[in-house]
Amino acid sequence: MLSILAFCLLVQVYYALFVHLKLANVSIEEVPLSARKPISVIVCARNEIVNLEKYLPALLNQNYPQYEVVVVNDRSWDGTEEFLEQFEKKYNNIKVVKILDNDKFIAGKKFAVTMGIKAAKYDWLVFTDADCTPNSENWLMDMQQPADEKTEIVLGYSPYIKRKSLLNALIRFETFFTAVNYLSFALKGMPYMGVGRNMAYKKSLFFKNKGFAAHMHIPSGDDDLFVNAHANKYNTEIRINADSHVWSEPNRTWRGYLRQKKRHFGAGKLYKSKHKFILSLQILVQFLFYVFFAACMFFSREAQYVASGILGLSIIIRCFIYPKLLKRLNYSDLRWWFPILDILLFLFLTLNGFFALFGKKKVNWK
Incomplete structure (x- = not known):
């Protein structure tokens, strides 16, 4: 023993x-001072009006000259539609995609993400969630397409907001180790996952590999399974500059957290x-x-x-x-x-x- x-x-x-x-020892590059190419930000929302009211303005007011925010309203009934209509009048860089109930397709986040990607105007796509907010107005500056055209995927980092509870400490600690793992292995040339709260890749890469077709039957995996299938040591970079961080709302109940981890466990079975x-x-x-x-x-x-x-x-x-x-x-x-x-x-x-x-x-x- x-x-x-x-x-x-x-x-x-x-x-x-x-x-x-x-x-721990990798040097952190400074945020670029200028933008190179336009960006499409993809956000999927299902009954997220509270979070959209709180966090969407930060996405629409980034220090970046040319970008759009594509918000996919996935069959919401909580007033999200009316809220987004008002924002379309206020901001000229928001695009709303509305998904209606329809028995002809299998509803789910992957379908919503796919609809957002199809509606995106630009090739470089940056992803986040409705309950997330960038740590800085220079978030897109740091998540923009790298100068090296071979880079097709950028893996960012998304910590959870601090709350006073044991559950919150455990969630943040688990998220920390998950991030340390996938970011470290990406540095070693073996990228295996990313988190949809903060990552980016090329629209052309998505369609070249037929999107989520290989794992559309799995409820989760719109982020990690896509990266697992298509990332390699030549086409993937990471971003951990503080300006590139995206804060996210954590689960506040054990039941919700267990349900979230159950989704992730199902996706992991399809890793390489x-x-x-x-x-x-x-x-x-x-x-x-x-x-x-x-x-x-x-x-x-x-x-x-x-x-x-x-x-x-x-x-x-x-x-x-x-x-x-x-x-x-x-x-x-x-x-x-x-x-x-x-x-x-x-x-x-x-x-x-x-x-x-x-x-x-x-x-x-x-």
Whole structure:
């Protein structure tokens, strides 16, 4: 058991020092001072009038000379339609796409995103959600198409807004590790996912690969499955400058958060095999590490001392890396709670994985 515990430590150290440390040390480029090409921002909304009233103005008042905001109203009945009609009169850079109830197609976010992309005027598409707000009016400056024409995908970062609750701390911590993983692996030349709250890609890339046709039957995955299928080390870049961050409203109930994670779990099953392996190994090693540490506590005092030393070494190594990343990714307040949240997140993900495997299968995006 001590040998397995030590092996798990070595794998943890590999991810920390040879994958995640790269993100901690990467230099952050300054936001460009000028715009190069026009942009279409895509936002899908279903009964989001409260969030649209709060956050849409920030999208429409970006420091960018030529861009449009395409808002897809997906069968809303909460007054969204009337609200967007008023905004069309007020702003000349908003375009509204209305989706009606129709039995001829399978409704869902992927259909809404596809309709938004079809309506977009420009080739460079930047995506966010109705409950999101940019950290700066220079957001689009940083998410614009890079000078290198080979770049077809840009992966941004979207932290959650802080609230005073254990659930909120856990959500933000889990989002932090998810971001550290996908951004770090993208830096290593192995991009495997992005988040639809803040990412960009070419319209031509979308249609060249027939959009979401390969996974239209999965409720989620309009962001991560598309990136997983089409991103590579040559066509993908990341953005973590503070101006490029997009803040998002977190779930405020455990039920809502579990439902969200269930959608994500379903999409992960369709990742490429190599990506499923590296992610599964990471989770399995974390699981075995804590299980075998607990088991060692029931054996001899010598075994307890060695196991405690291995646990302490793991915490020390990771405390040199992840608090720095927490600060870089706008979660400085979580630095002091890192060891505790790490254990709580492990317990939650284990429980959530069990429910995802044996719970009800049908999940809707809204």
